[in-house]
Amino acid sequence: MNTPDQAIATHGFLGEEFLTWLWFRWETDGGEFTLPGGRVVGVALDDFLAFAAGSDDETQQTLRRGLPTRTAEARTALRQGHRLAKARLLVAEGSRQWTTTLDAATLTLGGVRLPEDAEECESDVDRTADRAANWLALHEIVQALYAVFLRDRVRPDYLATTGEAHARWMAG
Amino acid sequence: MAALRKSGSIVLFHWHGELTDPRDAAFAAALQQRRFRSIETAASEEVSVGWVTPLDPTGDSFASEDLDGGNGTWLRFRIDKKKLPMKWLQIRRDAAEKARGKKLSARERRELKDDLTETLLPRVLPTITLVDALLWHERRTVMLFASSKNAREVFGKLFFETFGLPLERSNPLVAGLRAGLGNEAAHRLERLEPVRWPRHEKAGTIARTTTTRIAPGAAVEDA
Numbered sequence: 001m002n003t004p005d006q007a008i009a010t011h012g013f014l015g016e017e018f019l020t021w022l023w024f025r026w027e028t029d030g031g032e033f034t035l036p037g038g039r040v041v042g043v044a045l046d047d048f049l050a051f052a053a054g055s056d057d058e059t060q061q062t063l064r065r066g067l068p069t070r071t072a073e074a075r076t077a078l079r080q081g082h083r084l085a086k087a088r089l090l091v092a093e094g095s096r097q098w099t100t101t102l103d104a105a106t107l108t109l110g111g112v113r114l115p116e117d118a119e120e121c122e123s124d125v126d127r128t129a130d131r132a133a134n135w136l137a138l139h140e141i142v143q144a145l146y147a148v149f150l151r152d153r154v155r156p157d158y159l160a161t162t163g164e165a166h167a168r169w170m171a172g
Numbered sequence: 173m174a175a176l177r178k179s180g181s182i183v184l185f186h187w188h189g190e191l192t193d194p195r196d197a198a199f200a201a202a203l204q205q206r207r208f209r210s211i212e213t214a215a216s217e218e219v220s221v222g223w224v225t226p227l228d229p230t231g232d233s234f235a236s237e238d239l240d241g242g243n244g245t246w247l248r249f250r251i252d253k254k255k256l257p258m259k260w261l262q263i264r265r266d267a268a269e270k271a272r273g274k275k276l277s278a279r280e281r282r283e284l285k286d287d288l289t290e291t292l293l294p295r296v297l298p299t300i301t302l303v304d305a306l307l308w309h310e311r312r313t314v315m316l317f318a319s320s321k322n323a324r325e326v327f328g329k330l331f332f333e334t335f336g337l338p339l340e341r342s343n344p345l346v347a348g349l350r351a352g353l354g355n356e357a358a359h360r361l362e363r364l365e366p367v368r369w370p371r372h373e374k375a376g377t378i379a380r381t382t383t384t385r386i387a388p389g390a391a392v393e394d395a
Contacts, residue, residue: 108181
C-alpha cells in the first residue's frame with residue numbers, strides 16, 4: 001500500500017493530466033459537463049496557471065492575472081508537452097459559483113470561495129447549513145469530474161481516442 | 173456562534189472501519205476524552221492540542237448539538253503553543269554580559285535561560301490556533317479547513333487518538349479508487365503511467381502538426 005506521499009509521487013501526474021484535461025474540455029467543448037444524477041456544471045480556467053516542470057532541472061512557469069490561457073506563453077508550454085500543476089478554476093452549477101485553486105498533484109483545493117449565502121439564511125445556524133452544503137457540493141463536483149476524466153483515461157484505447165484529440169489540441 | 177467559514181483551503185481525508193455515529197452520545201464523549209487542556213499557567217515550553225466545539229473554545233463542554241454542521245458534523249480543535257520570547261532572553265543576556273564586562277559561558281547562558289523560563293513563562297500567554305473540520309459520517313470523509321503540514325499531522329494524530337482510526341489523505345490515486353470505476357478499471361488505474369505528450373518546439377512544426385493527423389501513439393504513456 002502506498003503512503004500518501006508515495007501516492008502523490010507515483011500518481012500525482014493523474015491530477016496534472018486531469019487539470020490539463022479540464023482546460024482541453026473547456027476550450028474544445030465549452031466546459032459544460034453533465035454528471036451522474038443529471039447534475040449540470042460548468043468549469044472554466046481563471047486568472048492563475050502554473051505549469052509542471054518536465055524535470056527537476058526545468059523551471060516551473062506561472063502565469064497570473066488577465067486571461068493567462070490566451071497567452072503565447074501558455075500555448076508554448078502546451079506545445080512543449082507541459083501539464084498544468086495548478087490552476088484557478090471557476091465552477092458553476094445553476095446560480096451557484098465557486099472559485100478555487102486546484103493543486104493537481106495532491107488534489108488540494110486552495111483559496112476556495114463559496115457562493116454567496118442563500119437569501120433565506122436568517123441565522124448563523126442557517127448560514128452554517130448552507131455553507132456546509134456548498135463545501136460538500138464543491139467536493140462532489142470535483143470528484144465527479146475527476147471520475148469522468150478517469151473513466152476515459154483508463155480505457156485501453158485512450159491514447160488513440162481522447163488522448164489523440166488532446167495531443168492535437170496541445171499542439172494547436 | 174459564528175457561522176462556518178465560507179472561504180479557505182481544504183484537504184480531504186477518509187477512514188476505513190467503523191466510526192461512532194456523530195449523533196450518538198458516545199461520539200461527543202470520545203471528543204471529550206481528548207478535549208483541549210489549557211497550558212495558560214504552565215512554566216515550561218509546551219504545546220497543547222485537543223478538541224473544543226465551535227460554541228465553546230475552552231473544551232469544557234461537548235453537547236452533540238454544538239457539533240451541528242448542517243449536512244455534516246462540525247469539528248474544531250485547538251492548538252496552544254507556549255514559547256519563551258527570544259527577544260526577552262536576548263535583552264537579559266545582553267544586560268548580564270554588559271554588567272559582567274565579558275561574554276557569558278555556555279553554562280551561564282543555559283542557567284540564565286532556565287531562570288527566565290521559570291520566571292517568565294507562567295506570565296506568557298500561549299498563541300492559540302483554532303482549526304475546523306467537517307465530517308460526513310456516511311461518506312467516511314472529513315474535510316480539514318487547513319492545508320499546512322503541521323495542521324494535517326496534528327489532525328491525523330488527534331483523530332487517531334480519539335477514534336482509533338487512521339486517516340488517509342486524499343490524492344489522485346485514493347480519489348480514483350473511490351470514484352466507483354469498477355474493479356478492472358481500478359486495477360488499470362493503479363498501473364497507469366503518465367502520458368508523454370509530443371513536444372513541438374518550432375513554429376513550422378506546430379503548423380504541420382495542426383494540419384496533419386497525429387498518428388495513434390503520437391502521445392504515449394511513459395514506459
